[in-house]
Amino acid sequence: MSGYRRQASAELPQCSILFFFHIVKTAGTTMRTVLQRQAQLGDFEYIYTDTTRKPRWQLIMHQLSHKVAARRVIIEMHSEWGLPRAFFADVRRIRRLYEPLGCRVTLGTMLRHPFTFYLSWFNWRASNYMPLCMWDPPRDPQSRQLLGWGLPFVQATLEDSRGGRRMAIPPESAISVLDHFDVVGLTERFDESLLALGTASGMRHLGYARLAANNKPEHPKLAKKILEAVLRDLGVPSTKVAVGAENRRPGFFRRRRLNSSSEAGAKVDGMDMEGDRAWSPEAVEAIQRLDQESLRFSLKLQGYGRKPQPTKTDCNFYPCMMSLKQADGVLRSDLCAGISVYGTEHLLTLSREDGAESDRQLPILLRYREGELIEKFSNGQAGSTGAALGIELMARGDILSAAARRRLNPMQLMQMADGVSSFSEALLTCLSHNGWIPTGIELGTETGTGKARYREEVTNRDMGAFTAAAPSSVRVGEMVTMLRCVEAADGKDVLRVALEGPGEALLLSLYCAYRLPLLVASSLWEARAVTEERLPERLPGRALDLSRMAVKK
Incomplete structure (x- = not known):
């Protein structure tokens, strides 16, 4: 005192x-x-x-x-x-x-x-309206x-480069x-x-009492159990202790679908994705307990009490997983059943066609939307249709205009959505109509330092009033992926189209019945290809063998 x-x-x-x-x-x-x-x-x-x-x-x-x-x-x-x-x-x-x-x-x-922020954010913002397993907030x-x-x-459909949830x-x-x-x-x-x-x-009166008591006492208790288990996995005794040389482990500690905040993926070393690790059994159990408790609490609140909660979750204000949105926000007691509780959301692994280094694979972490589109393709479902696809085509009109060799107006871009089920199919159709033949897809770029394997663009905006410029848009961490095309007439002119990422590259290859090879830069392979035991732990029965997938003709 x-x-x-x-x-x-x-x-x-x-x-x-x-x-x-x-x-x-x-x-x-x-x-x-x-x-x-x-x-x-x-x-x-x-x-x-x-x-x-x-x-x-x-x-x-x-x-x-x-x-x-x-x-x-x-x-x-x-x-x-x-x-x-x-x-x-x-x-x-x-x-x-x-x-x-x-x-x-x-x-x-x-x-x-970030760990405590995320769990506190859920308890405050969304736990009255949906279980933890259905929450899908913006990253970072x-x-x-x-x-x-x-x-x-x-919105879930907002592009990452424009401020989407997974930017x-x-x-x-x-x-x-x-x-x-x-x-x-x-x-x-x-x-x-x-x-x-x-x-x-110069403030003088700094006494305070802790406020913001939680009216859901079980939620913070269970959240604390998750935090303790995750910190034990990282070898960090407390959120107050910085990760130092004495407690480092290689690689990222990746979150599951539980956490859509990449801030919570604590980076404890300078390496890339290599060495992603699964949640420990203690963390998995703690996550499942909060899943069930938050679901029970949400079901109990809906339609009861002096101030009944809405019978449907508003997935715009309380961002939710696609499965809940497709169910019009209606909660069910089995919502959290079968949800992956550890490991990466969608992991693409590539092996060499020439049979060399058959014991190594190249793991690539896909954005959730890319993995979702691939899953839909494998199940014969349409990716996007109608107005939603038209909006996506307009947002990426520069690519289509480059293929058409002229500036396409919004009406022309909207019309390209007719008869196609995804941007990949629309792009291939546009290339074909304008005399381009896709010959291959390049993943990564050759470089001596290895730093240019990823697109790292930060554009600045003028702050005015003699203030230093500040970032206005960021696109970092996306693997450089290019579609290479030649002119059908003579094969001389070359067109290189920048793709959104490896997931879109794979979709293009599937649409072309694998006649479009994926060419991985040797520097990327050497830096990131790993053996089977170094791959992240995966749920049994959830792997999808894309090499045997029935593709569209």
Whole structure:
């Protein structure tokens, strides 16, 4: 208690402006009580806003910039839609106006360990409406908020490159945004983070009590069991302990379908996918228990109580798995039966046709949507049809325009969806009509360093107001995949079409009855081909032998 008194008796700054970006599920409600107490005790003004885009935010900026004078104010920004590109320009402008007066201008936020973030996010957002096994949220939720992509209403059909659920955001992009912050705290080290924020901004009253009691006590208990089991698998005693040289293991620790956040795939070494490992039996059991408890709780709530929950899950606001969406969001007691609880979602393994190195295979982790399309193809189901396919064709119109050798308008692209069941089939039809013959698909590229095997593109946007550029879109971690075509007339002209990934390459090969070979760069094979025992553990009976699949003619 003596430490609190010393802090409370510290000298109050004459001028201080604190911008606090409240990322969901990072102890922000507890932090808010600390921020509000500064206003209750007369030290600071306190302003809360749930947007940094609408006129409300513009009014706050106008009030700060219209009359520049010594003031003490705290502005809490709490929005799942994330920080827009103009936000940092606004903060930079306030710095230029107030810092010459000797005013402190502090930008702070809090982050949380991805495992605990994910489970807390589920308990708060979705556990009243669906079981854990059916939840399919966007990846990298904390990074998405920092980069302005947002969390709610992310459609399952939205392309990854346009902010879809499985858009992979590299740590470098998030760190480049965090460089603009003065204080970046950690929920697991809340006390130290609070002291750092108080020191930077001049807040004096830092006492707090933990809030946000959970009305579903079994959920956090079971979530804690999952966390403990997963950390044991990683050899890490606590979320507060960084993974160091003394407890490293090779490879990624991959999540199952349980977790759609790639942040939770803790990388403990510099290698790529090699050495993916399955969940331990203890973790599998803990996951299944939370699956069943959350399903029981959701079924109990629907249609009962003073405030009955909706009888159908809204899969737009509460993103769910495709199986639940196709069932119109109706919950059943057997929803979690047969769901894979460990290993990767869709793993493609390639072997060499020439018989060389027959003991090695090349594992490629597919995006969920790619694997889903391949499964549908194997079952004779259509991938996308009608308007949905037309929208996808318009979104990827540049590829089709290159094949057609002219710019195709939206109506022409929509018409190409007639009579085809997938983008792959539409692309092959377009190539054929315009005199191109596909000759092969290239996976990876030849390079001396091996770093160019993956597409790593980060485009920047101008922040204005002399602020450094910030990332606007990211496409990282996708294997470079190219479709090679020659002109049917003379075979001289060559067209190389960039594909979305290995899954789309495989679909094209299947549509061509395997007349379209997959050519793997030798550097990629040498770097990532592994023996059978190094492959991730797979569920028995779930493997699909694509080499014997009946293909369309």
